[in-house]
Amino acid sequence: MKRFFLALLAIINGFRRRRSEEPPGPSGPIVSPGPPAPRGAELAVAALLLVAALLGVGFMFVYATESVGNRTQWEGLTLGGAFLFLAIALITAGKHLVPEEEVEEDYHDPEHPSEEEAIDQIVRESGSRITRKKLLITAGGAAGAAVGLAAITPALTLGPLLDTDELRDTPWRRGLRLIGDDGKPMFADQVEEETFYTAFPEHAKRDLLGAPVVVVRLPPAQLKLPPERAQWAPMGIVAFSKVCTHAGCAIALYRKPTFAPTQPRPALVCPCHYSTFDPARGGEVIFGPAGRPLPQLPLMVGSDGVLRAGGNFSGQVGPSYSTVRSRGPT
Ligand code: FES
Structure with missing residues (x-):
């Protein structure tokens, strides 16, 4: 480990000081x-x-x-390989390029400026036998920059760096038919109460953030939607984004009462941290860490009896992050 760090310091030291610019200490060189x-x-x-x-x-x-x-495997192979070759390079430099020094006494923290200077001189002179400094400095700089940048690249996954518009874009438009998990159009009269459906917009890519919706049917008398959404639930059928507004998991559970007089109303539940949303009240949060309602998709029934979107979502789809409340979907 000592050699490893000495090699690293000796190579880094080349950036700052050239051999000819550094005279030996007042009492001559320490490293032969x-x-x-x-x-x-x-x-x-x-x-x-x-x-x-x-x-x-x-x-x-x-x-x-x-x-x-096989992107994941290639990512692991390249990043792991970069660190592996960097480590082998430093170990090789430590073994063959840095002079060995045997320290007989216990190492202690320097207490005097002259001791610090001596340590600085040892580090400086440790690279004195390297004849191809420029090549090693260039290679070391390239390796340090590339591996450093590679290590922080995954941080880009935390969100779009500059342009967040793609998070607001959804494929839903007025008139688009809802397509069920089975790839068939979803007929309104086949949607049953106490059942949970997943649907997608016709002809759209299913892996888009704003594509999947959950569809449930409630007794119309139970609906307490905001007044401007009064026409969004034909036959008591409501649809919401399937992406949890807490951290983006898929809404995958539907809680329905087994004894209605005493048990809570039906609710959409996220299995990750149990955020619970009320489909009868426009997807408002009734439990859990989610900070805003599930965006609701307006529905209508076409002349063919198939459920269609009446427009875009009521709010931005996806997990919450800064500015999410300031702009709606596009
Ligand atoms: S992601 Fe849904 S509750 Fe946390």
């Missing part, structure tokens, strides 16, 4: 000059660093390219 480091070892370290840099760049490419097959 010794023979130049083996050229083969220098080239091997440079090659290992460049491979680490290429793998780091490869990871960023795979991460940004959706069409790559």
